[in-house]
Amino acid sequence: MNPLLSRLQPYPFERLRELFAPITPNPAYAPISLGIGEPKHAAPELVKQALTAALGSGLSGYPATTGTPALRQACASWLQRRYGVQVNPSTQVLPVNGTREALFAFAQTVIDPTRDGATVVCPNPFYQIYEGAALLSGATPYYAPSDPARNFAVDWDSVPEAVWARTQLLYVCSPGNPTGAVMPLDEWRKLFALSDRYGFVIASDECYSEIYFRDEPPLGGLEAATQLGRSNFERLVAFTSLSKRSNVPGLRSGFVAGDAAILQQLLLYRTYHGSAMSPVVQTASIAAWNDEQHVIDNRAQYRAKFAQVTPLLASVMDVALPDAGFYLWAAVPERWQGRDTDFACELLAQYNVTVLPGSYLARQAQGLNPGQGRVRMALVAETAECLEAAQRIVQFIQSNP
Numbered sequence: 001m002n003p004l005l006s007r008l009q010p011y012p013f014e015r016l017r018e019l020f021a022p023i024t025p026n027p028a029y030a031p032i033s034l035g036i037g038e039p040k041h042a043a044p045e046l047v048k049q050a051l052t053a054a055l056g057s058g059l060s061g062y063p064a065t066t067g068t069p070a071l072r073q074a075c076a077s078w079l080q081r082r083y084g085v086q087v088n089p090s091t092q093v094l095p096v097n098g099t100r101e102a103l104f105a106f107a108q109t110v111i112d113p114t115r116d117g118a119t120v121v122c123p124n125p126f127y128q129i130y131e132g133a134a135l136l137s138g139a140t141p142y143y144a145p146s147d148p149a150r151n152f153a154v155d156w157d158s159v160p161e162a163v164w165a166r167t168q169l170l171y172v173c174s175p176g177n178p179t180g181a182v183m184p185l186d187e188w189r190k191l192f193a194l195s196d197r198y199g200f201v202i203a204s205d206e207c208y209s210e211i212y213f214r215d216e217p218p219l220g221g222l223e224a225a226t227q228l229g230r231s232n233f234e235r236l237v238a239f240t241s242l243s244k245r246s247n248v249p250g251l252r253s254g255f256v257a258g259d260a261a262i263l264q265q266l267l268l269y270r271t272y273h274g275s276a277m278s279p280v281v282q283t284a285s286i287a288a289w290n291d292e293q294h295v296i297d298n299r300a301q302y303r304a305k306f307a308q309v310t311p312l313l314a315s316v317m318d319v320a321l322p323d324a325g326f327y328l329w330a331a332v333p334e335r336w337q338g339r340d341t342d343f344a345c346e347l348l349a350q351y352n353v354t355v356l357p358g359s360y361l362a363r364q365a366q367g368l369n370p371g372q373g374r375v376r377m378a379l380v381a382e383t384a385e386c387l388e389a390a391q392r393i394v395q396f397i398q399s400n401p
């Protein structure tokens with residue numbers, strides 16, 4: 001067996017299942033889960049129609065890993081409309097079967113485990129795939145803490161020079177999961193300077209980019225690079241997905257864009273891995289990328305929901321509307337003294353609401369688990385259900401003074 005497999009950590013939901021196993025939720029309440037970050041709004045009709053229409057011819061041939069020119073063009077045109085960014089669809093865009101597999105494949109492509117101390121830096125808390133990708137590539141993850149005092153921006157300055165010097169890959173997540181924080185241009189400037197100095201590649205996970213609550217849409221990595229005169233996107237690849245933008249997590253469709261030389265190597269890796277996208281999914285994806293109205297409607301639904309739920313919860317716990325994403329990243333009240341797992345267990349037992357303990361989304365590093373004392377609440381269900389959950393959480397906190 002590959003010995004690196006034993007270094008993988010259990011997934012947060014596995015740990016949650018174990019944590020909750022001895023608990024009998026209060027049967028007076030129907031279960032509501034704010035645990036899993038899976039989009040629940042309806043999938044757009046136009047995507048379903050394109051998918052079924054493509055069945056006629058779409059199953060009879062092997063697809064190319066590069067995807068069709070039409071799909072790559074649709075992705076490039078979307079980047080142009082959304083970010084004002086110019087990419088060459090033949091060399092700077094590659095379709096992927098959702099960003100999860102691509103984020104994983106990326107580390108396997110760019111990491112050279114034979115170089116001393118191969119290191120992957122990622123935020124803390126973070127999306128667990130970054131860690132697994134780093135470990136299976138033979139690298140060691142280094143966790144950079146997010147700072148609640150600065151809107152959960154990652155404290156890149158806390159990473160020692162010696163760590164940057166052996167870093168080969170940096171994962172960033174903007175808008176962040178679970179914090180919802182969006183990286184401003186100055187943060188990008190800092191990271192590009194570090195990448196220039198130390199030669200590491202930046203993987204920019206942007207799968208929540210279309211669900212935002214401020215007036216201006218989140219800045220993208222390629223957009224930041226363009227604004228800073230780095231229009232070849234050297235050592236930068238952005239990861240974008242339809243899962244959240246278009247409510248189609250089951251479609252498994254996204255794309256990566258950026259540094260052409262890196263994408264060429266990623267294409268080589270993916271060709272052997274067998275990661276080509278089904279032609280049926282490619283056709284549906286073109287329809288999705290070419291339509292913006294369903295994305296605007298989807299965002300409006302999230303905005304209305306967050307506008308109702310956030311103030312309710314903010315009346316009993318430290319929580320605020322995030323920049324973007326579909327999570328609330330809340331501090332558990334003082335009574336629980338930072339014990340986020342106890343908070344989650346007691347809430348389930350008394351009110352049958354599931355939230356994810358923040359410590360399960362982060363690692364203990366440099367003497368601190370920056371997720372500890374927080375819970376993540378995914379507001380993915382319909383507004384009425386999220387409101388009901390919020391009302392129960394208010395009651396729960398008020399009845400446990």
Ligand SMILES: Cc1ncc(COP(=O)(O)O)c(C=O)c1O
Nearest residue numbers: 098099100127177205207241243
């Ligand atoms: C931060 C982050 N990145 C990537 C993904 C993967 O999304 P997908 O593979 O559906 O594109 C998720 C899914 O929850 C996520 O939260």
